Every structure is written in structure tokens, then in C-alpha cells.
Amino acid sequence: MEKTRGFYYGWVIIAVSFSTLFFTHGIRNSFGVFYVAMLQEYGWGRGETAGAFSLAMVIHAFFSIVTGALIDRFGPRILFPLGAIFLAMGLAAASRIGAIWHLYLAFGVLIAIGINTMAYVPHMSVIAKWFIRKRGLASGLVLAGMGVGVMVMAPVIQFMIDTVGWRFAFLILGGLVLCILVPMTAHFQRRSPDDVGQFPDGTVPSSREIRASQPEGPGENNPSPALPDQWTLRSSLRATAFWWMALVNICSGFLLNMLVVHQAAHVVDAGYSHALAAFLVGLMGLFRSAGGILCGFISDRIGREIAYTIGGGAALVGIVFFLLVRDTTSTWMLYAFVILHGLGSGSGGPIGAAATADLFPGNSLGRIFGMSVIGWGLGGALGAYLGGYFFDRVGSYTIPFLLVSISICLAILGIWMAAPRRRNSPDPIAKSIG
Numbered sequence: 157m158e159k160t161r162g163f164y165y166g167w168v169i170i171a172v173s174f175s176t177l178f179f180t181h182g183i184r185n186s187f188g189v190f191y192v193a194m195l196q197e198y199g200w201g202r203g204e205t206a207g208a209f210s211l212a213m214v215i216h217a218f219f220s221i222v223t224g225a226l227i228d229r230f231g232p233r234i235l236f237p238l239g240a241i242f243l244a245m246g247l248a249a250a251s252r253i254g255a256i257w258h259l260y261l262a263f264g265v266l267i268a269i270g271i272n273t274m275a276y277v278p279h280m281s282v283i284a285k286w287f288i289r290k291r292g293l294a295s296g297l298v299l300a301g302m303g304v305g306v307m308v309m310a311p312v313i314q315f316m317i318d319t320v321g322w323r324f325a326f327l328i329l330g331g332l333v334l335c336i337l338v339p340m341t342a343h344f345q346r347r348s349p350d351d352v353g354q355f356p357d358g359t360v361p362s363s364r365e366i367r368a369s370q371p372e373g374p375g376e377n378n379p380s381p382a383l384p385d386q387w388t389l390r391s392s393l394r395a396t397a398f399w400w401m402a403l404v405n406i407c408s409g410f411l412l413n414m415l416v417v418h419q420a421a422h423v424v425d426a427g428y429s430h431a432l433a434a435f436l437v438g439l440m441g442l443f444r445s446a447g448g449i450l451c452g453f454i455s456d457r458i459g460r461e462i463a464y465t466i467g468g469g470a471a472l473v474g475i476v477f478f479l480l481v482r483d484t485t486s487t488w489m490l491y492a493f494v495i496l497h498g499l500g501s502g503s504g505g506p507i508g509a510a511a512t513a514d515l516f517p518g519n520s521l522g523r524i525f526g527m528s529v530i531g532w533g534l535g536g537a538l539g540a541y542l543g544g545y546f547f548d549r550v551g552s553y554t555i556p557f558l559l560v561s562i563s564i565c566l567a568i569l570g571i572w573m574a575a576p577r578r579r580n581s582p583d584p585i586a587k588s589i590g
Contacts, residue, residue, distance in 0.1 A: 164354060164357075164358030165346065165349070165352045165354060166286040166287060166294070166349065166354075166356075166357070166358060168344060169282065169283070169286050169344075169345070169346060170283070170286075170294060170297050170298055172340060172341065172344045172345055173279050173282070173283065173298040173301065173345075174297065174298055174300060174301035174304075175301060175336075175340065176236065176274050176279070176301065176337060176340070176341060177274075177275075177279065177298065177299065177301030177302045177305060178301040178302075178304055178305035178308070179305060179309075179332065179333060179336065179337055180243065180270075180271045180274050180275060180305070180337075181271070181275070181301070181302035181305050181306065182302075182304075182305025182306050182308060182309030182310075182441075183243075183247070183267075183271070183305075183309060183329055183333075184212075184267070184271050184416075185302065185305070185306045185309075185310075185416045185437075185441065186306060186309050186310045186313045186437065187209050187263070187416060187417060188310075188416055188417050188418065188419055188420040188421065188433075188437060189310055189313050189314050189317065189420060189433075189434050189437065190313070190317075190322055190325075191205060191206070191209075191417060191420070191421065192420055192421060192424060192430060192433070193317050193322045194253075194259070194322070195421075197322075198256075200256055201544070201548055202421070202543075202544035202547050202548055203541065203544035203545045203547070203548045204256060204544075205256070205259070205544065206417050206418070206540050206541055206543060206544035207260070207264075207540075207541055207544070208256075208259045208260045208263050208264045209263070209264070209413065209416070209417050209537075209540040210264075210536075210537040210538070210540045210541040211260055211264030211265070211268070211537070212263055212264045212265075212267065212268035212537075213268075213409065213413055213533045213534070213535075213536035213537035213540060214533060214534065214537045215264065215265055215268040215269060215272070215533075216268050216271070216272050216275070216529070216532075216533040216536070217529065217530040217531070217532065217533020217534050217536075217537070218530060218533070219268070219269055219272045220272060220275075220277045220525070220526040220527075220529040220530060220533065221523070221526045221527055221530070222526070223235070223272055223273055223275075223277050223278055223522075223526055224277050224278070224281065224522040224523040224524070224525050224526020224527065224529075225522065225523055225526065226273070226278075226522075227277070227278040227281050227282070227522040228281070228519070228520065228521075228522040228523055231345075231346075231347035232278060232282055232341065232345040232346070232347060233341070233342055233345045233346070233347070235273055235274075235278060236273065236274050236278070236337070236341035236342070236345055237337075237338045237339075237341050237342040238273065239269075239270050239271075239272070239273025239274045240270070240274065240333050240334065240337035240338045240341065241270075241334065241338060242266070242269060242270035242273065243267060243270025243271055243273075243274070243330075243333050243337075244270070244330040244331070244333045244334040244338075245266060245270070245330075246262055246263070246265075246266030246267035246268075246269070246270050246330075247267060247326045247327070247329050247330030247333065248326070248327060248330045249261070249262040249266055250262035250263055250266075250267065250326040251323040251324065251326040251327045251330075252323075253323075274337070274341070276299075276505065276509070276525070276529060276532075277522065277525040277526050277529050278522065279298055279299075280295060280298075280509040280512075280513070280521075280525055281521050281522035281525050282345075282347065282348075283295055283298055283509075284509075284513040284517075284521050285347070285348040285349065285356065285521075286348065286349055286356060286357075287356060287357055288356045288357055289357050289456070290357060290456065291456070291510045291513055291514070292451075292452040292453060292454075292455040292456040292460070292463075292506060292507065292510040293449070293452050293453045293456055294452075295448075295452050295505070295506035295507075295509045295510050296448040296449040296450070296451065296452025296453060296505075296506035297449055297452075298506075299445075299448045299452075299502075299505040299506050299509070300444075300445035300446075300448050300449050301445075302441070302444070302445070302505070303440075303441035303442055303443070303444035303445030303446075303448065303498075303502060304441060304442060304445045305441065306437060306438055306440065306441025306442075306444075307438040307439060307440075307441040307442040307445070308438065309438070310434045310435075310437040310438040310441065311431075311434050311435050311438045313325055313329075313434070314430065314431060314434035316328060318431075386517070386518040386519070386520075387516040387517060387518040387520060387521075387524065388518070388520050389520055389523040389524055389527060392516045392520075392524045392527075393527070395515075395516075396573075397515050397573075397574040397575065397576075398515075398516070398524075398528065398574075400570045400571070400573040400574035401508070401511065401512055401515070401528055401570065401571070401574045402528060402530075402531040402570075403531070403566060403567070403569075403570035403573075404504075404508055404511075404567045404570040404571050404574065405508065405528055405529060405530075405531035405532040405535065406531040406532065406534065406535035406563075407535060407563035407564065407566045407567035407570065408501075408504040408505075408508060408532060408535065408563075408567055409531065409532035409533060409534070409535030409536035409537075409539065410535035410536065410538055410539035410559070410560070410563045411471070411475075411501065411539060411560040411563045411564060411567075412501060412504070412536065412539075413535075413536030413537075413539045413540045414539030414540060414542070414543045414556055414559075414560055415440075415497075415560070416540070417539075417540045417543055417544070418540075418543040418544070418547070418553060418556065419433075419436070419437055419440070420433040420434060420436075420437050421433075421547075422478070422481070422553050423436055423481075423490065425553075426481050426482060426483055426484065426486070427483055427484040428484060428490075436490060436494055439494050439498070440494050440497070440498045441498075442498070443494060443495055443497075443498025443499050443502065444498045444499075444501060444502035445502060446498075446499060446502065447467060447470075447498060447499035447500060447501065447502025447503050448502035448503060448505055448506045449506075450499070450503075451463045451464070451466070451467045451502065451503030451506065451507055452503070452506035452507060452510065454466075455503075455506075455507050455510060456510075459576075459577050460507050460510060460511040460514065460571060460576045460577065461571050461572050461575070461576070461577060463503060463507055464503055464504070464507045464508075464511075464567075464568065464571045465568050465571075465572075466500075466503070467499070467500040467501070467502070467503025467504070467507070468500060468503070468564050468565075468567060468568040469500065470496045470497070470499050470500030471496065471497045471499075471500030471501040471503075471564050472500070472561055472564045472565070473496050473497075473500075474492065474493045474494075474495070474496030474497025474498070474500060474501075475493065475497055475557055475560050475561050475564070476561070477489040477490075477492045477493040477496070477497075478490075478493040478497065478557060479554065479557045479558070481493070504567070507571070508571075509525075510576075511571060511574065511576035512524065512525060512528060514576040515574065515576050535563075539556075539559075539560070539563075542556055542559065543556040
């Protein structure tokens, strides 16, 4: 193996993917900021209002199957610009919300589909083709765009809401998506290293390795050299490891999206200002990004399971601190929660993506990711809704945050049972296929 001469274009893919997720997930994960503003204006119940986000997670779950197939078939240069246009349309529609069903349609359907076409599934499918040995680090760098996006977008959106109102804030976001994401993804994105005459990780394999990795037939459906242990969607569904990773995804979606919707509301309920609540949402995003990069890098060296367990342990301690916040005398606990839970929960995305790519390599990875993310979306829908449901009935977030703690423990169990550490051993894989 030797380094590719010249600059490796995979780093451009990382930069463009980071920027795309910066906007898309900065918008989606700032829902809690819009959530508080709408509750104040309309007086809707927390459960029914959070239901719009739950619907978005259900749409995200099932549309991921379509997205996975589309990214495998058409590639990012076609799919991402179209998704950006759809997202801009959804944001424009959100500016006209006047009834609860408008919120469900705009945010729960239109914005959800637009974001889904540029979200976790298609990006992790693309990154897995560009990086193999540095897959955990690359995934962490790309997914850091989500956290940094929240860090920047949440306080900026709160500022826009305070100055021009939440309706105009939606319009501004739509304009940014249309003017930045559409041309950027259309011009710079590429499907695989083959498109620019390079090889994964920027290294040139030996002639023997190249011959061994050639696909059986030509065509657009084989855009990059076939990877060892080719998996199809059907064979992955017959593998026990797939369903353990599904548990990981369900739990990760549950805990992340419950906090996306209800974190700011809990901070405001404790007596803190809306500005501080938005700042903490953004700061959480920053630490999630740092945790994703760090844990993704570590997972390449000590294994996915150990790194995920370290991250999960930190996230669990953080949520305990958040549970104890009751009034404005507990400020240090808020920051302890943001730091520990942010660093820990940030490990879920890159390690989960890298583990899935480790377990199920091949040119059907987009479809496999799409199917696996159904669990993440359904878990997210349940988490967002149950947070509001239990608050409306008992007047606190104690039960929801206890459920978050349980979900962290179950996710750690799931990744150990999926055992991505065994990816280089053919016998367990063969047995899991049955």
C-alpha cells in the first residue's frame, strides 16, 4: 500500500458533509427553541406540540429506506441538492403556521423529508466508501457538523426569534439552505473515490488486491470496487448483529430526541432565561461534536464496544445531574450535564455508523443504513412524545429522564452483543447469515 499522489479528495467530502449536516441538523435539533416560542404564543399542550417532532421522527424512520436506495442509485450530487430544495420549501411553509396541524405538516412532514435526504444515512453510506481504516475518525468528523450546527444555530435562531419573530426566522433559514446547500452539494460532492481516480483512505492497493476487489460486472450500480464480505439488505436482515444494532439505534434515537425537544423547556422550567436555555442547547451540540470526534478516533484503536461504553457511561452520569436540576441554585449541575452528556452521547453517531459499516461492508450499505435507521426514528418519535406526555400528567421530567438512563444502558448492551470486533472473523458472520 502507498499514499495516493496529490491531495486526497476524501477530505473535501468530509468538509462538505460536515457543512451540510451543520445546517440540516442545526435546524432540526433547534426545534426545542421554536417549541418554547410556539408554546408561549398558542398555549398548546406540550405533548401535542412535541407530537409534531415525533411525526418528523416517524417520517425520518421510514423515509430512510427510500433515501438509502436513492443514495445507492443516484449518488449525493443528485440527491443532496434536491433534498435541500425540498427542505427550503418546508421551512417557507413553517413560517405560515397558524394551527397545530400546520406544524405537523410543515415540520413533521416537509422539513423531515428534506432533512432526511441529507442526513445520517446517505452521509454515512458515502463516507464508508471513502474511508476504511480511518472510518471511525472520518465518521466523527462528519457527524460533528450536527453538534456544531446546534451550537451555532440554536442561539442564532433564538436571537432571530427575539428580534424578528419565529416566522421570519423560518424564512431566513430557508433562504440560507437554498443559497448555500444546493450549489455546494451539487458542485463538490462525489459518490466514491473512483469518481476522482483515487482509492479509499488515499492509499493505492497492490495489483493483487485490486484484482481481488473488482466487481463481477460493470455499470453504475457498482460505482466503487466491491468490498470483502459483500452484504445485501436481505442477508443483513438475517444476521443477529443487525437486530442488536437496531436496539442501539432505537435507544440512541430515544435519548437524543427527547432532549432535543425538552432540554430547553426543562431549563426554563427551573427558572433560567430562554437565552441561557438556547445557549446550553448549543453548547451541548459543541460537546457532542467533540465527543463524536474523540470517541470515533478512539474506537479505531481500542474497539467500537469499549469506546461506546466509555461514552455511554459519561452520558449516564450527565443525565443524573440534569435530573437533579430543580431551580437556579443548580447552575453547576447544568454545565456538568452539558459537558458529560454531550461528550458521551456524541459517541453514538460515529461509532454506530462505523460499527454498522464494519459488520455489513458492501455496495448496499446505503440500503442497510436506511433500514437500520428506522429504529432510530421510531425511538426518537417515542422519546419526543413521552417527554411531553409525562410532563403534562405529572408536571415534571423525572420519568422521561429516568427512561433516558435506561435507554443508555440498553444501547451499551446492544453494541456488545452486535460485536463489531468480530468483523474480521468469517465464521461468526457466516453463522449469523444462517
